[in-house]
Amino acid sequence: MAFSLYSSSITFPVENSRVPARVISRLTDDSAKPSVRIPSDSPTKARFVARRRETVTVQQLQRPLSEYMSLPASQYSVLDAERIERVDDNTFRCYVYRFKFFSFEVCPVLLVRVEEQPNGCCIKLLSCKLEGSPIVVAQNDKFDASMENKITCDSTKGNSQVQELASDAVIEVSIEIPFPFQAIPKQGIESAGTQVLEQILRIMLPRFMAQLVKDYQAWASGDTSRQPLGTGEI
Numbered sequence: 001m002a003f004s005l006y007s008s009s010i011t012f013p014v015e016n017s018r019v020p021a022r023v024i025s026r027l028t029d030d031s032a033k034p035s036v037r038i039p040s041d042s043p044t045k046a047r048f049v050a051r052r053r054e055t056v057t058v059q060q061l062q063r064p065l066s067e068y069m070s071l072p073a074s075q076y077s078v079l080d081a082e083r084i085e086r087v088d089d090n091t092f093r094c095y096v097y098r099f100k101f102f103s104f105e106v107c108p109v110l111l112v113r114v115e116e117q118p119n120g121c122c123i124k125l126l127s128c129k130l131e132g133s134p135i136v137v138a139q140n141d142k143f144d145a146s147m148e149n150k151i152t153c154d155s156t157k158g159n160s161q162v163q164e165l166a167s168d169a170v171i172e173v174s175i176e177i178p179f180p181f182q183a184i185p186k187q188g189i190e191s192a193g194t195q196v197l198e199q200i201l202r203i204m205l206p207r208f209m210a211q212l213v214k215d216y217q218a219w220a221s222g223d224t225s226r227q228p229l230g231t232g233e234i
Contacts, residue, residue, distance in 0.1 A: 001071045001121060001151075001215075043142075043176040046189045050197035051170045054205040058153075058163045058213055061220035065163045066119065068216045069153045073114040073121070077215050090114050091126070097200055098132070101192070102181075105132040110147070120152035135178060143175035151212070165212060167205050171197050 058065055074089035085093040091113050098107040111126045125147035130136050149169040173193065181189055 001069060001073070001076045001212075044182070044186060045174050046177050046186055046193060048173045048175075048190060048193035048197050049171070050194055050201055051168075052198070052201040052205055053169075054167045054209050056165050056209045056213060058165055058216065060161050060163055061217060062222075063220040065153050065165070065216060065220075068219055069120050069151075070116075073116060076114065087111070097204075099196060099200075101136075101196055104136050106136050107131040112147070117150070117152075119154075120150065123147075123149040123151070135180065139175060139178060142178075143173060145171070145173045147171045165209060167209055169201055169205060171201070173197070 072089070083095045087093055091111065094110040094112060096108045096110060098105065100106070107130070109129045109131060111128070113124050113126055115122045115124060125145060128143075128145040130140055130143075147170070149167060151165070151167050154164040154166070175193075177186070177189060
């Protein structure tokens with residue numbers, strides 16, 4: 001079994017965030033003052049949620065896919081050594097996408113645990129740290145995040161030569177709205193944040209599944225080196 005997240009530099013245009021242009025212009029003007037002030041003892045929170053399911057068909061080789069999916073986490077290939085660090089047998093540190101949210105650069109660093117399950121595994125987020133622009137780093141104690149990615153093979157097809165791999169992922173983030181954004185309607189921030197998460201899943205999951213199949217093919221053909229297959233590039 002293999003595990004990977006990917007990194008790239010991605011910009012999400014402001015015009016796609018549904019935030020009025022006149023509001024964005026105020027954010028870039030240091031002299032502008034927000035029209036709405038939120039009391040510091042009553043922070044407003046924004047919530048972003050994204051879900052995606054990705055499936056891929058797999059031609060079984062000399063060794064069955066179900067056996068590959070049953071490998072203990074200690075035998076997982078991390079796929080992209082430049083972006084994944086193995087902490088212990090079941091825990092990994094992952095450097096995800098570097099992207100821009102409005103004009104701020106964000107790079108999430110995830111600590112995840114891989115739990116073995118029947119016909120696959122579940123990747124769960126243990127903690128998340130934000131790197132990037134100073135205003136982004138300042139939010140590290142002001143947000144909560146959760147993530148699960150369940151990876152399974154279809155065991156109902158028995159000994160069929162063609163099997164199906166599926167990845168079901170959900171990401172949820174709840175964050176206090178930083179001061180520079182308090183003039184923007186909450187729904188605009190939530191819309192922009194959700195678009196960012198959805199775009200990450202749209203890019204990440206297909207590539208993850210493609211490398212998963214490639215790793216299975218190497219393992220099924222007798223390659224037990226479990227060497228990384230990727231370079232960290234999108």
